Amino acid sequence: xxxxxxxIGAKTSHGGxxxxxxxxxxxxxxxxxxxxxxxxxxxxxxxxxxxASDLSTIVxxxxxxxxxxxxxxxxxxxxxxxxxxxxx
Numbered sequence: 568x569x570x571x572x573x574x575i576g577a578k579t580s581h582g583g584x585x586x587x588x589x590x591x592x593x594x595x596x597x598x599x600x601x602x603x604x605x606x607x608x609x610x611x612x613x614x615x616x617x618x619a620s621d622l623s624t625i626v627x628x629x630x631x632x633x634x635x636x637x638x639x640x641x642x643x644x645x646x647x648x649x650x651x652x653x654x655x
Contacts, residue, residue: 570633570634571633571634571648573585574599574648575598576597577647578645581638581640583606583615585600589601589604592631594648601617601619602617602631603616604617604629605617608638610642615642618638620636620637632644
C-alpha cells in the first residue's frame with residue numbers, strides 16, 4: 568500500500584497547517600514533515616506533535632509523516648500532493 572508524504576503547507580483534519588519541515592529532503596520542491604515535529608492546532612488551541620505510524624522511511628534519524636498519520640491531539644494529516652512511498 569502506498570501513502571502520500573506530508574509536506575510543508577499540508578493541512579490536518581483539525582484545520583492545522585504543517586510549518587516545521589526538514590529542508591534537506593524535498594518532494595516536488597517541498598520539504599517533508601518528520602516524526603516529532605510540531606504545528607499549531609487551531610481546534611485544540613495548542614502546539615501538537617506529529618506521530619509517525621510507519622518507521623520504514625527515515626530522514627536524519629526521524630520517520631517521515633505520511634497521509635493518515637496523527638498529531639498528538641488526534642488530528643489526521645491530509646496530503647496535498649500525490650507522490651508516495653510503498654510498504655514492502
